[in-house]
């Protein structure tokens with residue numbers, strides 16, 4: 001432990017306090033004063049971990065700032081848009097790597113659930129950031145290609161990431177604002193909305209889904225992949241209630257219930273609306289189809 005304090009140039013007493021807490025949280029083990037990584041931290045916290053979350057650890061610097069706004073949210077009922085914490089290119093890069101880390105293990109499952117008509121060619125990944133979800137859907141449905149539509153700060157870094165992770169052959173990136181810009185892709189077969197509807201108000205989502213329905217070709221698919229918001233009267237749950245509070249503080253809106261997402265799809269004119277619960281307890285996938293009228 002003294003060795004660790006010297007290597008990191010930190011206070012030995014304070015670092016030991018922290019190490020003891022990490023033992024109690026199962027990130028470290030301690031045998032006769034020697035600390036070691038556990039299977040949990042080896043699985044997630046090393047640069048080459050199989051389910052790496054090291055960018056999330058870096059991004060937690062922003063989360064500390066956001067959580068400090070809890071009192072403001074409690075007093076005013078209002079959250080603060082988290083994108084205002086992304087001040088530099090480095091902040092965007094860390095945020096996108098963190099989102100990519102959480103997308104990697106589940107994107108193949110998500111892609112396999114999304115029904116796509118035979119012969120489909122175009123997918124729009126709204127707020128797609130790194131673009132992995134759209135890429136995975138396209139890989140399963142050749143010759144489909146994906147276009148990520150994301151805000152100005154996001155796109156430059158996302159293009160670089162696409163080359164690094166080998167999806168630049170199948171994904172292109174466009175700057176734009178899904179709330180204001182027309183969805184102008186011709187022969188659009190599918191629209192994917194991953195972790196983005198919780199950034200928008202109910203009115204904005206209703207409007208966006210209506211425009212998506214118009215833009216899609218017949219038999220097109222819309223897929224909403226987002227945080228599971230606890231249903232009214234449901235048993236409290238650390239994951240869904242923790243996420244719900246966090247996004248209430250860090251967004252000018254909130255996450256939405258399955259029933260709200262499904263209702264918006266039906267009201268926008270979609271049919272075959274169905275929900276798939278993800279293997280992870282945090283997320284759900286709500287799907288709709290545009291059928292011939």
Ligand SMILES: C[S@@+](CC[C@H](N)C(=O)[O-])C[C@H]1O[C@@H](n2cnc3c(N)ncnc32)[C@H](O)[C@@H]1O
Pocket residue numbers: 099100103126127128129130149150151154176177178179193194195196199
């Ligand atoms: C939480 S990230 C989700 C990224 C990715 N879809 C995923 O699930 O990993 C939300 C993304 O939505 C983008 N976004 C927010 N508002 C947007 C808007 N009005 N138009 C387009 N993109 C938007 C953000 O820039 C960010 O990249």
